[in-house]
Amino acid sequence: MTIEILMPALSPTMEEGTLAKWLVNEGDSISSGDLIAEIETDKATMEVEAVDDGKIGQLLVPAGTEGVKVNTPIALLIDSTESPHTSIKSIADKPYLEKEKITTELKIEKTVTLEPNSSIITVREALRNAMAEEMRSDKKVFVMGEEVAEYQGAYKVTQGLLDEFGNKRVYDTPITEHGFAGIGIGAAFGNLKPIVEFMTFNFAMQAMDQIINSAAKTLYMSGGQMGCPIVFRGPNGAASRVAAQHSQCYASWYSHCPGLKVVSPWSSKDAKGLLKSAIRDPDPVIFLENEVMYGQSFSCPDDDDFLIPIGQANIEKEGSDVTIIAFSIMVGKSLEAADILNEKGIKAEVVNLRSLRPLDIETIINSVKKTNRAVTCEEGFPFAGIGAEISAAINENAFDWLDAPVNRVTGKDVPMPYAANLEKLAIPQVDDIVNACSEVCYKS
Amino acid sequence: MKKNISSLVKNKSKMNYDLDLLKDMYKKMLLIRRFEEKAGQLYGMGKIGGFCHLYIGQEAVVVGIQSAQIEGDSIVTSYRDHGHMIACDMDPKGVMAELTGRVDGYSKGKGGSMHMFSREKGFFGGHGIVAAQVPIGAGLAFAHKYNSNNNVCITYFGDGAANQGQVYESYNIASLWQLPVIFVIENNKYGMGTSVNRSSAGDNLSDRGKAYGIESEIVDGMDIIAVREAAIKAIEYCRLGKGPYILEMKTYRYRGHSMSDPAKYRTRDEVEKIRKTSDPIENIKVLLNKMGVADKVLKDIDVEIKSIIADAAKFAQDSPEPSPSELYTDITIN
């Protein structure tokens, strides 16, 4: 009996990992539940437990190997009566037995161009740097949320903040969103500058009343006395395979409300520049991140005072035939779509909104006047969505310039399904953008 | 706190505990454990996606309480729900097929690990939002009372969930309206990476019912006999129309919060110690042995359960993905 022990998937998004350390040797007897190895993912180092009883026949992947794909055999488990290296001859011709061949294989990512005075960092690092820089320069800034301190953040965005700033500036809260959102708002009324992390924006639904009724409206109700300088931040939008209650885009919900500012970064540069502006802003800002983007790397300015103004969109790619208007993760998908469209002879311009409220209507309209066609992209539901708002703005401001009706790419009008095939259908994909653009160019 | 199993073994009268009942409870706990181990394995192979919260270590809570229920009682819990479904006699095949996101799953593959239901078995979910099930449980109890059907609702939630405001809104109304609901706090010492003493003020979570005039009891949730006896008492109280009851089960989860939890907030020793000294399944096994159940009988149970789980795993991988048209079904009834 030989059982292959496979590289396990340790999180919903893990495709590969580093086999950091073996905790067993060849010839060791193990039983189910014993620790056998330490594996590093982009989020954490985790211990792997054996699921069967037996003896370690051979370790196939040496400790320290990076980029080991999920489901690659990493060791062979044999009967406790056999001796190591004997029963494995029958499969010895399999390529994975040649240990040397499993070398450090870095994930091939799109090449990122390093801009001057910048570093290539992940969106996660950019967000953390933005918070740390603002906390250094302004003692009124503090962070609170579930697992943000000792656990270093459920998605590791607040990593290291407790170490640097201590427990007077970084607070683990109980799982009580409505309560701690309200406490943050009260602290902001008391002249502090809270950054409130929601583990994900799905859980901010518990806190909706405080966000809308207290944070957004009090300045108005107090005739301008009661400013509320607070940032509510956390991942928003579709995550991977977590189904309807954990996978939803709330951009249109918050953007609906006067009194709030709503921003949603795509790249590391956006993340840093917008989060710093949000922290410095005197109004409540809803800061919508995206879990899938956290691990992606981009060039990001090093400057401690690098800011991106709230309310300004950015043209990520110029084009003459159609304007794609997107935010957050959909910007990356739109750029991919633009490359494909280019091969089909359609030159797409990609507008990264960055802010949803206030919305940079001027940039959108100027682009549409140039291309005469527009496609909006979002992960949220179509009904009363961001695309509907943009489409109305285009109608109101550039109707005479349009050569085709505005087309919307959105998440499907259904709660997010769990099944892999249905989830893929529900989330807007690059092809959907390509098709929507071809349609408005009458080239489908 | 009740005495643990080892002291029960010494107590001769407990040796007279109904043997078939003990065997059934042992079997069910083992079925849950093996199911969860298989789910963990399938997750590691990428066959299950998203979040997957295992119940390993807590089996005595749900199996002990279930042994005190009657036909028609309802159950509602959080996302850590596989054990509860198996305890309700839902088919492991259908549960596993939901975990793999296939059409033969209890939610046709649309709900996944955290969101499963069976009206037929009185299982009302499977809820992903921490503590959302608590007022829902009180509402199910409201329906039992309204329909005068003498049934109760067992509402499970975690120590972390016990801090959410809606729990206390539910306590108040349940007590005010004398709803037949048993609030079961599964205190496994941690809510994700935060230990209960870092998240919860006061001494005991069960004490918090006092302000609302709700009776409560702290129970050794690793001891299935203690769980069962506490449940019998609480359920009887509720069925008599005396209002809600709180059971705080002191239990422990052996695995991480979900699959991607590096579990740096506790030591390996802490986990090992509880596993070695208080494992609910191991303890019942020892008791059965002392009561004269032969090793061979226990082995046979083991073999039977392994094959049920193997069948469930195979079924869950062979079942097809839902048809694309399912994307648009079940959104509204008409």
Ligand SMILES: Cc1ncc(C[n+]2csc(CCOP(=O)(O)OP(=O)(O)O)c2C)c(N)n1
């Ligand atoms: C409202 C809400 N906030 C946060 C989360 C994320 N979350 C999921 S489980 C969990 C911990 C809950 O702990 P506990 O209630 O003790 O239950 P256990 O996981 O120990 O069974 C958290 C914070 C959520 N699902 N819902």
Ligand SMILES: [Mg+2]
């Ligand atoms: Mg808990």
